[in-house]
Amino acid sequence: MAARPRPASAEAREALREAMERLAAGDQSALEDIYRMTRVKLFGITLRILGDRKEAEDALQDVYINLWQRADRYDPARASPISWLATFARNRAIDRLRTGKVRGGAVGIEEAAPLPDEAPLADALLVDAEQAAQIRECIAGLDERTQTHIRAAFFDGHTYAELAEQADVPLGTMKSWIRRGLQRLRACLEASEMA
Amino acid sequence: MNGPEDILPEETGPEGTGAQPMRDDPMLAAEWALGLLEGEDLLAARGKYATDPQFAWRKEWWDNWFAPWTDDMAGAAEPGDHVWQGIAGRIAAQAGTEGGGLDAASGGDVIELKVRLRRWQWVAGLTSAAAAVALALLAFAPDNAPVTAPGAVPAQIAAADPMVATVPIGETGLRLDVTWIPASDKMLIAALGLSADGVHDHELWLVPQGGGDALSLGVVAPGEVRSMAVPQDIAAELHNGSRLVLTREPIGGKPEGIDAGPVVAEGAFTRV
Numbered sequence: 437m438a439a440r441p442r443p444a445s446a447e448a449r450e451a452l453r454e455a456m457e458r459l460a461a462g463d464q465s466a467l468e469d470i471y472r473m474t475r476v477k478l479f480g481i482t483l484r485i486l487g488d489r490k491e492a493e494d495a496l497q498d499v500y501i502n503l504w505q506r507a508d509r510y511d512p513a514r515a516s517p518i519s520w521l522a523t524f525a526r527n528r529a530i531d532r533l534r535t536g537k538v539r540g541g542a543v544g545i546e547e548a549a550p551l552p553d554e555a556p557l558a559d560a561l562l563v564d565a566e567q568a569a570q571i572r573e574c575i576a577g578l579d580e581r582t583q584t585h586i587r588a589a590f591f592d593g594h595t596y597a598e599l600a601e602q603a604d605v606p607l608g609t610m611k612s613w614i615r616r617g618l619q620r621l622r623a624c625l626e627a628s629e630m631a
Numbered sequence: 632m633n634g635p636e637d638i639l640p641e642e643t644g645p646e647g648t649g650a651q652p653m654r655d656d657p658m659l660a661a662e663w664a665l666g667l668l669e670g671e672d673l674l675a676a677r678g679k680y681a682t683d684p685q686f687a688w689r690k691e692w693w694d695n696w697f698a699p700w701t702d703d704m705a706g707a708a709e710p711g712d713h714v715w716q717g718i719a720g721r722i723a724a725q726a727g728t729e730g731g732g733l734d735a736a737s738g739g740d741v742i743e744l745k746v747r748l749r750r751w752q753w754v755a756g757l758t759s760a761a762a763a764v765a766l767a768l769l770a771f772a773p774d775n776a777p778v779t780a781p782g783a784v785p786a787q788i789a790a791a792d793p794m795v796a797t798v799p800i801g802e803t804g805l806r807l808d809v810t811w812i813p814a815s816d817k818m819l820i821a822a823l824g825l826s827a828d829g830v831h832d833h834e835l836w837l838v839p840q841g842g843g844d845a846l847s848l849g850v851v852a853p854g855e856v857r858s859m860a861v862p863q864d865i866a867a868e869l870h871n872g873s874r875l876v877l878t879r880e881p882i883g884g885k886p887e888g889i890d891a892g893p894v895v896a897e898g899a900f901t902r903v
Contacts, residue, residue: 484704522701568699
């Protein structure tokens with residue numbers, strides 16, 4: 437199991453949880469706090485998926501505007517705020533990738549503006565460390581090839597068709613590989629939930 | 632352990648190569664969470680999510696497990712300042728104000744004001760249209776300090792809290808909402824329930840606390856929310872508790888040299 441979260445991290449998570457609660461209660465000034473605390477992390481996600489600074493910024497705007505409009509969608513019983521926000525940001529970016537003309541892909545390092553000192557919370561706001569360790573362990577149990585494709589789907593937002601093309605295999609083959617991998621991944625994760 | 636949604640496979644992959652794993656709903660949820668789907672499959676998954684709680688549960692289960700991976704994506708860059716500006720602008724626009732043009736610093740103030748106006752609507756029963764226009768005045772008025780000097784805003788507004796008066800008109804249920812925003816030297820008059828009868832206009836007056844002639848705030852525009860710049864002599868007379876009266880006048884308002892018409896309604900300002 438991974439190290440316990442540092443105090444700074446616990447503090448940041450608590451501040452975010454509190455801001456989400458205020459937002460859900462209708463306090464819209466909470467949105468600015470949430471933005472300040474999470475923008476760097478969420479921008480990292482939309483930028484990675486969309487591979488274009490302008491598109492990633494547009495997606496980021498969508499995320500927060502959506503959050504403001506539907507703050508009640510977040511269910512604290514289901515996920516931590518940062519986990520939920522990160523998933524939300526990635527899903528919005530993927531949606532944009534699927535409907536738009538954007539070409540996804542990794543972002544060149546030159547695209548990445550340096551971080552200002554006043555954005556330290558991005559570091560502290562990691563998704564649950566124990567959970568992170570568990571998914572890593574389960575993924576590591578898959579064969580190398582399947583790991584690579586599943587990670588490529590997650591990190592670069594590739595579809596089955598794109599993965600098949602890149603790997604130069606038939607679409608059906610790629611689907612088989614990934615589905616088998618996902619089946620094993622699910623079994624491993626469920627086993628860990630029982631432990 | 633198997634999830635509660637474990638049901639019989641409903642579909643196998645069309646490209647079956649013999650050992651094709653089943654694509655049941657949990658699998659579809661996994662594929663969607665990973666971001667693999669497009670076209671028809673994506674639509675199908677979205678449809679199921681909206682209608683099938685078990686499917687939605689499983690999708691979120693996968694989302695949750697994949698979420699730690701986002702830690703490896705994050706922290707590379709800072710979005711431009713215009714991003715927050717855009718968010719604040721869109722939110723202000725959706726709140727019914729004239730959107731856009733916010734700078735990043737005043738965006739937060741506007742949201743804060745919005746919260747305050749909402750509270751105000753409850754306290755004073757201010758109509759939402761009037762509240763929205765009040766917000767627009769504060770945020771966008773060209774001669775308004777918040778836009779040009781965002782740093783100075785909170786103190787300024789705190790020192791000069793807005794005041795609201797509601798002026799009920801008889802037993803009709805109709806009323807005027809009058810909002811005075813010292814920070815902008817603007818008064819906002821919402822006469823949404825009123826309609827013109829073609830024979831009369833209504834004129835709004837401020838009754839000075841120390842006595843003396845009532846000061847005209849002008850003819851009310853029926854059915855509209857109007858803002859007016861408030862002259863210095865009138866602004867000086869506006870206090871918590873200041874009384875307003877509404878008189879019925881000929882079209883165009885009280886003629887020079889003639890007494891004002893009958894008072895049809897009155898109200899008083901309350902600081903909020």
